[in-house]
Amino acid sequence: MWSAEPIRVLVTGAAGQIAYSLLYSIAKGDVFGKDQPIILVLLDIPPMLPVLDGVVMELQDCALPLLRDVIPTDKVEVGFKDLDAAILVGSMPRKEGMERKDLLKANVAIFKTQGAALDKYAKKTVKVLVVGNPANTNCLIAAKSAPSIPKENFSCLTRLDHNRARSQVAMRVGVPSDSVKNVIIWGNHSSTQYPDVHHAKVNNHGKEVAAFDAVKDDSWLKGDFISTVQQRGAAVIKARKLSSAMSAAKAICDHMRDIWFGTPEGEFVSMGVYSSGNSYGVPDDLIYSFPVMIKNKTWKVVDGLEINDFSRGKMDATAAELVDERDTAISFLGV
Secondary structure, three states, X not given: OOOOOOEEEEEEOOOOHHHHHHHHHHHOOOOOOOOOOEEEEEEOOHHHHHXXXXXXXXXXXXXXXXXXXXXXXXXXXXXXXXXXXXXXXXXXXXOOOOOHHHHHHHHXXXXXXXXXXXXXXXXXXXXXXXXXXXXXXXXXXXXXXOOOOOHHXXXXXXXXXXXXXXXXXXXXXXXXXXXXEOOEEEEOOOOOOEEEOOOOEEEEOOEEEEHHHHHOOHHHHOOHHHHHHHHHHHHHHHHHOOOOOHHHHHHHHHHHHHHHHOOOOOOOEEEEEEXXXXXXXXXXXXXXXXXXXXXXXXXXXXXXXXOOHHHHHHHHHHHHHHHHHHHHHHHHHOO
């Protein structure tokens, strides 16, 4: 019935709440295609294995035809073997009173290990998406720790921010969110990120107009809109007492599906990718969120977009934060 060979997809932090919202979508074919059988590999830390067994039971009980096997594990040699795709959700969360430096140090250790495991066990064609925060820097450390896998195969998630920006504009104009395209998230997946709508288009009752013309409120677009998107994660935590899970899982699906099947003609999306050689004056050797178009599983930064002074300042500020994060993280790499 299925001609395709199963692909092996790893999700780390698989007993956590993002994974709980994510695994069903992957297993039923929403991400890698409706005729692509899947072997799901679920990695988590040893104390979470009993919980993971419950997740495995539920996946079995979904009776999903595409799901060929589910492999729960706490061992990297099992988790990273022969992977086609790796979604690295697990990371050390920030605990109260924890210095940012300590958080970075703990995560450098995790992503150095996982990068080395990708290098040793995964296919060289593996596509790696880092979700666990600080996602950009964790992604960079994983990529640096996997020298035999092309840097272009690594990306980090800023699609959630992208979707938040798209939705804010759509609600403001009163159109469905798919009537808004080409918003951009520049930089770090943190509160310094820059949600930019200078190049966005809104389909308003059949007519495509620039976002600034559709919204007709420049001060909102340059003020509250930006801070709403930047602070949205914190707002969800404040309200739910838990971090974004459903929306994060949806963004992961969007991101991976676009890598697998490409972006629609004339549209671009945001993802954190390797910055070296970019045309926007962003420092090399960072994982920085850019507008990208994807074809044949290969992303390309959208070049030639005009950057005004307002945007330049915000793009530089988030780059400076990433340089600082990178330098701190790299100082821990040798440890």
